Amino acid sequence: MARYFFDIHDGSFRLDEDGLECADFDAVRREAKRALPAIAGEILPEDGDHLTLTVRVRNDRHETVYTATLMFNGLIVPSQE
Incomplete structure (x- = not known):
């Protein structure tokens, strides 16, 4: 199994130094x-x-192989009364 590193960006950047072995x-x-x-x-x-989270996946050569982003946006809706 190969090791991949899942870095997180949420306004700050957290580098995954341990990684995770994945079968494919x-x-x-x-x-x-x-x-x-x-x-x-x-x-x-x-x-x-508002929040935007991005995960950047790197392989064991530290090349980016995948990214995914999740966004949260809340909106207060004015009363219609």
Whole structure:
């Protein structure tokens, strides 16, 4: 199995130094897709309505092989009364 690194950008950049072994590229994509909502559930800003999370996946040669982005935008809707 090959090792892939899942770096996170959420306004700051967190470099994955450990990585994760994945059986194939489909597993890499699944892990990136699974990670985004899990991270969003932990760091959604309580005082704001906007957040963009991006995961950048690098292979063992540190080449970017996949990226995925999750965006949250909240909007207060004015009363129609």
